[in-house]
Amino acid sequence: MIELEGLTKRYGEKLAVDGLTFTVRPGIVTGFLGPNGAGKSTTMRMILGLDRPTAGDVRIDGTHYDRLPDPLTRIGALLEAKGVHPGRSAYHHLLCLAQSNGIPRRRVHEVLDAVGLTAVARKKAKGFSLGMSQRLGIAAALLGDPRILMFDEPVNGLDPEGIHWIRTLMKSLAAQGRTVFVSSHLMSEMALTADHLVVIGQGRLLADTSMAEFIEHNSRSYVRVRSPQRERLLDVLHRAGITAVESGNGALEVDGSKAEYIGELAARNQVVLHELSPQQASLEEAFMRLTAESVEYHAHSDTPAPRQQWGDDWKKGRS
Numbered sequence: 506m507i508e509l510e511g512l513t514k515r516y517g518e519k520l521a522v523d524g525l526t527f528t529v530r531p532g533i534v535t536g537f538l539g540p541n542g543a544g545k546s547t548t549m550r551m552i553l554g555l556d557r558p559t560a561g562d563v564r565i566d567g568t569h570y571d572r573l574p575d576p577l578t579r580i581g582a583l584l585e586a587k588g589v590h591p592g593r594s595a596y597h598h599l600l601c602l603a604q605s606n607g608i609p610r611r612r613v614h615e616v617l618d619a620v621g622l623t624a625v626a627r628k629k630a631k632g633f634s635l636g637m638s639q640r641l642g643i644a645a646a647l648l649g650d651p652r653i654l655m656f657d658e659p660v661n662g663l664d665p666e667g668i669h670w671i672r673t674l675m676k677s678l679a680a681q682g683r684t685v686f687v688s689s690h691l692m693s694e695m696a697l698t699a700d701h702l703v704v705i706g707q708g709r710l711l712a713d714t715s716m717a718e719f720i721e722h723n724s725r726s727y728v729r730v731r732s733p734q735r736e737r738l739l740d741v742l743h744r745a746g747i748t749a750v751e752s753g754n755g756a757l758e759v760d761g762s763k764a765e766y767i768g769e770l771a772a773r774n775q776v777v778l779h780e781l782s783p784q785q786a787s788l789e790e791a792f793m794r795l796t797a798e799s800v801e802y803h804a805h806s807d808t809p810a811p812r813q814q815w816g817d818d819w820k821k822g823r824s
């Protein structure tokens with residue numbers, strides 16, 4: 506378990522992390538999300554004692570990182586994939602880590618095998634691709650067989666097979682009862698991997714909730730209906746007090762009613778339906794909506810900012 510209480514970090518004028526209080530629990534994958542510069546890496550560095558908090562506190566299973574006996578056997582972390590001596594082989598990098606932390610040599614072979622690097626174990630790290638470096642970083646995190654694992658952008662640089670492997674690894678680590686805390690900008694991947702989400706913006710906590718609740722509370726759900734008897738359907742819905750908006754491709758979008766109810770209404774009034782599908786926004790849309798106001802760095806373009814786009818879409822119906 507990782508517990509943060511009022512965790513704060515100031516760099517001069519910049520408040521990078523602003524009073525974060527949350528708990529990362531065992532047995533599930535907790536996703537850590539936030540726009541660029543939100544303070545995710547700073548938070549993770551403070552968890553590992555690499556940065557000293559300006560205020561507040563963070564504990565690993567009740568103890569500060571500095572006071573953990575054999576820290577690698579308590580918490581394993583991937584922060585900076587390229588943080589390996591370039592002249593060292595994968596095997597020697599892991600062996601040095603193992604020897605300085607009282608971890609048996611056989612564990613080096615086990616983790617190299619687990620991350621699929623056995624064949625290149627004797628190659629120097631400077632020749633590694635970003636994906637191979639990520640795998641080596643993950644091997645280092647697993648080395649002490651810790652109960653808590655923390656990964657900063659672990660899928661960065663990985664190919665689809667590697668991304669799938671990471672997803673399976675995170676889920677299996679959590680299923681073993683471990684605490685898994687992972688940051689990522691890849692929303693589609695996070696939606697498939699995380700059970701719980703902690704979202705921050707400009708250093709502040711924006712959400713600490715289950716994935717399902719996060720999407721439900723931060724996105725619009727509606728029912729898409731398509732009928733060859735459109736006018737008749739509109740009339741039936743109108744008489745039932747239901748508002749439908751055109752979606753621009755012949756379909757109608759209905760907010761605030763269940764698909765079952767709309768289907769029954771249509772059947773009762775002998776309206777033929779070609780489509781009746783509940784629509785739920787993606788994690789990406791929910792994330793953009795929640796964090797729209799705390800995005801620090803965004804490109805200027807002619808496209809409206811996410812929040813405006815959404816507001817307008819909701820009223821007019823999407824085109």
Ligand SMILES: Nc1ncnc2c1ncn2[C@@H]1O[C@H](COP(=O)(O)OP(=O)(O)OP(=O)(O)O)[C@@H](O)[C@H]1O
Nearest residue numbers: 516519520521539540541542543544545546547548
């Ligand atoms: N050593 C430092 N000195 C000064 N400012 C820093 C330092 N480290 C981070 N910051 C600032 O603190 C803020 C949070 O940075 P951080 O790297 O933690 O964000 P992040 O959420 O990990 O971003 P990204 O998603 O882009 O990796 C940023 O504004 C950053 O510029």
